[in-house]
Amino acid sequence: MSGDPLFARVATALANRYVVERELGHGGMATVYLARDVALGRAVAIKVLPPTTREYLGGERFTRETQIAAQLSHPHIVPLFEAGEAEGILFYVMGYVEGESLQDRLAREGALPLEESVRLIAEVADALAYAHEHGVIHRDIKPANVLLAGGHALVADFGIAKPFGEAAGGGGGESLTGTGVAVGTAEYMSPEQATGDKHLDARSDVYALAALLYEMLTSEPPFTGPTVQAVIARILTEAPRPIRTIRPAVPPHVEAAVLQGLAKVAADRPPSARAFVDLLTRPTAERPVRPGRRRAWIVLGTLAAVAVPVAAAVLYFAGRHARPVGMLLVPAGDYLVGGTAGRDTGRVHLNAFYIDSTEVTAGAYAPFVRSGGAPSPYQRQRATDWPVTGVLWAEAQQFCAWRLPGGRLPTEDEWEAAARGSGGRRYPWGDTWAPSRANVAGATDTLAPVGSFPLGASWVHAVDLIGNAWEWTATPAGSGRHVIKGGAFNTQQPNATVANRVPASDDRRQLWNTGFRCARGPQ
Known part of the structure; x- marks a missing residue:
């Protein structure tokens, strides 16, 4: 470890009290070291925060907030002994647990036995219930933060505690967990946490507890995806696959x-960690749900967290709004767009929106024609599951507005966000060309039924964004033209990228290889 500059800094800064021995692990938000407490002769784990966290919190505030977590004393909570700042380093000292994390166990064995899973979850729930009774929520329950020792579970990372009222303007400055930033680990975040809602309570931890048990029983979290934003999109809009x-x-x-613990709306979940365990262990029990009084909660779990830009508004629709049929949610966030002639690469911030999972088909367009909408000149030549083409720009807009309230064409930026994600990939599936993933020149030499190339799906699971048919967007290109995107079945591969754009005349019926898909904002 002598070559590790952070190790050397920590060892020097804490030399008066601790002998730092070795690194136990590290991630993007913290590094953990094994050390020996010289005064008490015991092994401890020291967690060190990166300089960016220190700049955000400040040493005095960090110490004040960790003192709250240090008051928690429970047989299934890893104790927090000390927290502070030394030579510009923010750290806190926890009990050292000889064992392994639940994450390590799951990685090694996969799904766990049912009885053991329920027993371990009951121990985690008991720890959380104790914390909740003391006005504290963890907010980063995940396999890495559950330690297994002697056949029992201990909850770790009750690290930074913050009186929740400070975020509402109580003079405590900006909050790490304020509205607009989701803090936690994506796969285990409740919908309200994923949208940056600052009014969290015990039911957010109940959601994470249910997600944890789901993974223990199936070996996978309820929702996964290639990016944090993809996971959040699924959390907000999809139902988890039934365990059985x-x-x-x-x-x-x-x-x-x-599944009740994973409910999209907090009010539909068990009201407490103990109530969740009751449902697991007493299948015939019927317990009335009594609304509890509102209380000030303390938010924990920011140390090992990831911060994800999200919309300030709640963007999930269970209970109050339905997700539009056939549409996918693209979460609010910053997206990389551009990168072709006439459009420089840059980042744009977009509000959340929905977009069709496929191009609009001839079959879906037919009822619009029967209701008085303009027909496509190619309508009779197309199978119902092929994309409708030859539709003028204004007619495409009219169809989207006719089909659903607020319906419209996506902007070019929205189209690219659905295709590229925040990382700005070259193709919907990644940065490497794969001919089997798109209907472009050399694939079929004709239009194909929508969804014929499922391996080409984007990060939000939209298909045919490259190839099959060009797609209208709402972005003007000057002189009575709008941008079309995505290429068609006759587009040559070098031009088949998500950045490629072509200005197309709004009133040309000859666009026989151009279709569209609809979008809309949250209603």
């Missing part, structure tokens, strides 16, 4: 309890 379709031996009441 993956592991049929799981009792129906256990599956029902987990």
Whole structure:
């Protein structure tokens, strides 16, 4: 470790009290070292925060907030002994647990036995219930923060605590967890946490507890994806796959309890960690849900967290709004766009929106024509599952508005965000060309039914963004033209990128290889 500059800094800064021995692990938000407490002769784990966190929090505030977590004393909570700042380094000292994390166990064994899973979850729930009774929520429950020792579970990373009222303007400055930033680990975040809602309570931890048990029983979290934003999009809009379709031996009441814990709306979940365990262990119990009084909660779990830009508004629609059929949610965030002639590469911030998962088909367009809409000159020549083409720009706009409230064509930036994600990939599936993933020149030499190339799906699972048919956007290109994107079945591969753009005349019926897909904002 002598070559590690951070190790040397930590060892020197804490030499009066601790002998730092070796690194236990590190991530983007912290590094953990094994050390020996010289005064008490015990092994401890020292977690060191990166300089960016120090700049954000400040040493005095960090110490004040960790003092709250240090007051928690429970047999299933890893104790927090000390926190402070030394020579510009923010650190806190925890008990050292000889064992392994639940993350390591799952990686090694996959799904765990049912009885053991429920028992371990009950221990985690007991720790959380104790914290909740003391006005504290963890907000980063995940396999890495559950340690296993002697056959029992201990919850770690009760690290930074913040009186929640400060975020509302109580003089505490900006909050690490204020509205507009989701803090936590994406796969285990509740919908309200994923959207940056600052009014969280115990039910957010209940969601994470259910997600944890789901993974223990199936070996996978309820929602996964190639990026944080893709995971959040699925959390906000999709139902988790029923556990018994993956592991049929799981009792129906256990599956029902987990799925209730994963409810999109907090009010639909068990109201407490103990109530969640009751559902797991007492299938016939019927307990009335009593609304509790509102209280000030303390938010924890910011140390090992990732910060994800999201919309300030709640963008999930369960209970109050339905996700438009056939559409996918693209979360609010910053997206890389451009990178072709006439359009420099740059980042844009977009509000959340929905976009069709496929190009509009001839079959979907037909009812619009029957209601008085303009027909496509190629309508009779197209199978119902082929994209409708030859539609003028204004007619495409009219169809989208006719089909659903607020319906419209996507802007070029929105189209690219749905195709590229925040990383600005060259193709919807990544940065390397794969001929089997798109209907471009040399693939079929004609239009194909939408969705014929599922391996070419984008990060939000939209298909045919490259190839098949060009697609109208709402972005003007001057002189009665609008930008079309994506290429068509006769586009040569070098031009088949998500950045490529072509100005097309709004009133040319000859665009026989140009179709469209619709978009809309959250209603």
